[in-house]
Amino acid sequence: MHEIDEFGWLEDVEGDESLAWVRERNAEAESELAGDAGFADLEAQLRTIFDSDQQIPMVTKRGDRYYNFWRDAEHPRGIWRRTTLESYRTPTPEWETVLDLDALNEAEGENWVWHGVETLRPEHPRVLIDLSRGGADADVTREFDLDTLSFVEDGFSRPESKGTLTWRDADSVFLVSALGPDTVNRAGYARTARVWHRGTPMSEAEIVFEGPADNVGYGIHALRDHTPGYERDLLLHYLDNRDSHLYLGDAHGGYARLDAPASAIARVHRDWLALELRDPWVLGDVTHPAGSLLIGRLDAYLAGGRDLTALFTPTDTSALADVTFTRDHVVLNVLTDVASSLTVATPTDHGWATRPLPGVPRLGTIHAGAVDDEESNAVWLVVTDYLTPTSLLLTDLDADEAPETLKSEPAFFDATGLAVTQRFATSDDGTRVPYFLVARDDLPLDGSTPTLLYGYGGFEISLTPGYAPSVGKGWLECGGGFVVANIRGGGEYGPRWHQAALRENRHRAYEDFAAVARDLVATGVTTAERLGVRGGSNGGLLTGNMLTQYPELFGAVVIQVPLLDMRRYSHLLAGASWMGEYGDPDDPGDWDFIQGFSPYHLVDAERSYPPALLLTSTRDDRVHPGHARKMMARLMDLGKDVRYFENIEGGHGGAADNGQRAHMEALYLTFLRGQLAL
Missing domain, CATH: 3.40.50.1820 (Alpha/Beta hydrolase fold, catalytic domain)
Known part of the structure; x- marks a missing residue:
């Protein structure tokens, strides 16, 4: 039995009494801190930095266009925009605005904050855009047409909740959403995954997976892998903040759980299954320590084979920070005493060949991300440290050349x-x-x-x-x-x-x-x-x-x-x-x-x-x-x-x-x- 909490009334997030208390505290803090002689100048300097058009506009490739979400003084809530790679390489790319959130908010009387976008195939003209009121985790999803640059009337639309809407194909989506008290777990996350077909009421969306009500994880993530030749449905069911089960769709519309440790991070890419271990795992007469990365053929693994290669094994001073798949390679980002280095692993007829990625700075932090893991071996590299402004590099893992520096921020x-x-x-x-x-x-x-x-x-x-x-x-x-x-x-x-x-x-x-x-x-x-x-x-x-x-x-x-x-x-x-x-x-x-x-x-x-x-x-x-x-x-x-x-x-x-x-x-x-x- 919990003790009486004399300040428990402040848990009423938007109650009149609570908010009156908040406003009083805010006024006191503003009087003390914002009233400081140097505050206005500092705030203006920071705002200038955050609004600077010299910051790197990070992009995501979709077909032959490169998309970026951008905020500045003119667009405080931001614009989603696009350009070509040729234009992006220039100091001043030519951007086409796809969606202006400030204009949308004014038109709808809302306070939308950008939460992201879900795309289908590059040739498909529609996307699913997530918008949040005021920046909360709970958000809505609305279907948007990239040709008409407008929301689709009577298109897919998910009401405000903690959840997701992801494409299965042009006319159906995976709906994972908190649709009422019976559809969420103890942590408030959705515990059902449904398939919703275009033109039907959301209430008729078929439940294809349901987790237990007493689960305390982050809910479910449902998606379809659209890689040509490797199309498959995947469901990730979180058991808590760490452990999860991966389910793969079968030919009969069902889902089979991958037989792997729940604590392992499982990744499926083309022919391959990669398992990043968080606990030791015994395979045969070998004990792979926590922190190892194992990889093998997915079909063979599903058939019962356990012939996995250890692409990375940790040491007392090193750990795997991240794994990035391109079409034909795997990039391992390793921290050694908190300093990054990148290794490229490539499957061959005789096993896996590894080599360091050339031309990458040896100090600081490096983040690697595939430009398009379905079609190419190009990789974005973001390089930074405490005193060096961030740079964006582009490299092709098949080319024997140093990465190309595309953008560098000035010293702020x-x-x-x-x-x-x-x-x-x-x-x-x-x-x-x-x-x-x-x-x-x-x-x-x-x-x-x-x-x-x-x-x-x-x-x-x-x-x-x-x-x-x-x-x-x-x-x-x-x-x-x-x-x-x-x-x-x-x-x-x-x-x-x-x-x-x-x-x-x-x-x-x-x-x-x-x-x-x-x-x-x-x-x-x-x-x-x-x-x-x-x-x-x-x-x-x-x-x-x-x-x-x-x-x-x-x-x-x-x-x-x-x-x-x-x-x-x-x-x-x-x-x-x-x-x-x-x-x-x-x-x-x-x-x-x-x-x-x-x-x-x-x-x-x-x-x-x-x-x-x-x-x-x-x-x-x-x-x-x-x-x-x-x-x-x-x-x-x-x-x-x-x-x-x-x-x-x-x-x-x-x-x-x-x-x-x-x-x-x-x-x-x-x-x-x-x-x-x-």
């Missing part, structure tokens, strides 16, 4: 005199924890540098080096140091790094982060009074625990779109889907350890806390804004030094357009600059 902040170093801190249990320090190359080791420490540490997500113009302009240019900690819970060293901080071992992520903070002070980079910390979502849970468990280590704390009430989290929005990560608070055995990292319950009236800023969004329907609201109310009630701002739009990302993004980032940077004496 002055990096003169700055340097990046990688360091290692020692956590409480002796584990070496890497972190990156970005600071002046002549950094005085006298503790005088105001420093911002950032982390995440969850869901096997890796924090790799990346160019961050807002941090550069609003923090580094002003003389501050910036640190990113690669703590356990993340994926920097593969599944083992993630699993080391799950459930009852969650404390290890927080001990790692605290170890980095102590190392920064011990080595003279900064002092506790000049060390600030920031994190969002699971990272907000991290910084909430820094506030409540390690307040003596920090001079200021920023907590964004956070989980904080770990007693209630599994009952709020999508929270149940994360019980594999944190545990089930309704299980007394689990609550015994969960309460040890529930910041809302760790607040101590007698303890001193550093100044804190909480940021969230009313429209966040993934992590409930009640977490941040209730934490603010409790701290405020105890007279602690805390302020709060809730963006009315924005979803889990916190902002619905560049103006909102600039405002939110200027708020937290102004707060940190003031508290840490930058």
Whole structure:
């Protein structure tokens, strides 16, 4: 039985009383932070960066056109547009606007935010566009005609829900949608997949797969692989936030589950099945460790064969970051001590041949993506690090040539005199924890540098080096140091790094982060009074625990779109889907350890806390804004030094357009600059 929560009324997301409280808190934060002498200039600088037409317009190929979604000052909600590759190669491509969201919002009296698009074959003129009100996860899908540049009257249309609509063929779609309380699982995600035929009511869509009501996963993803010669239906059923079962359609309209570990990530491409292991797997007399990538012929595997090749096996310092298929090759992106490298694997008559991808920078982060995995071996490469503006490269894996640089962003902040170093801190249990320090190359080791420490540490997500113009302009240019900690819970060293901080071992992520903070002070980079910390979502849970468990280590704390009430989290929005990560608070055995990292319950009236800023969004329907609201109310009630701002739009990302993004980032940077004496 849960205890009475005196601030539980703040969970009423759009209740009059709750929103009145939010507006009052917002006004207080705006008065303090937006009223700062440097705020307006900083916000304007950030808005200029976010709206800059010199940012790289990343594109997706469809037929002979290349599509891009773009926001700037003239188009705050954005435009979906297209061009040719020939034009895209030029400094100023000629774009044709396909859909203008600002014009659509004005015409319909809506506040649509772009959520993406689903295409069929290149020659098919229609697409399925996802639009969200205010940036929430719940969205609608509407059929759109690329010839007439208009929505299709009486076309496919999915009402607002957490779900998807994907093409089966020109006249039918897979419908996965929360259509009522009987169609969702415990986490609020759709548990049925239906086939909906054109011209029939949605209510008559046939259920082809149904998951159990007590499931706590991310629901179902249904799609058809349209690769010529390899057409097949695929269903991915998530069991929780990690494990899933892959089902393949058969000739009789049924679906057969792939016989593979639920924890493995299964990928099907043309003739091949690839399995990325998250747990050790014994095949014959070989035990493949977690983090391995195995590949083999799909038909042979379905027939019972288990002749799989290990394309990658992890080491103590390396992990597989990503896998990209082209028509004839596989590109492996490997992190070695959080630095990227790319390997190309190619099937031959004698097994798999591997080679490094030439001409790729050896430092920083590289993201690879197929231009068109059905028809070519061309690959996009996005290259970045903390001080080098992002570049977009194009390469053909069949050509013995260095990648071609298509686009490079300008420097959005002055990096003169700055340097990046990688360091290692020692956590409480002796584990070496890497972190990156970005600071002046002549950094005085006298503790005088105001420093911002950032982390995440969850869901096997890796924090790799990346160019961050807002941090550069609003923090580094002003003389501050910036640190990113690669703590356990993340994926920097593969599944083992993630699993080391799950459930009852969650404390290890927080001990790692605290170890980095102590190392920064011990080595003279900064002092506790000049060390600030920031994190969002699971990272907000991290910084909430820094506030409540390690307040003596920090001079200021920023907590964004956070989980904080770990007693209630599994009952709020999508929270149940994360019980594999944190545990089930309704299980007394689990609550015994969960309460040890529930910041809302760790607040101590007698303890001193550093100044804190909480940021969230009313429209966040993934992590409930009640977490941040209730934490603010409790701290405020105890007279602690805390302020709060809730963006009315924005979803889990916190902002619905560049103006909102600039405002939110200027708020937290102004707060940190003031508290840490930058």
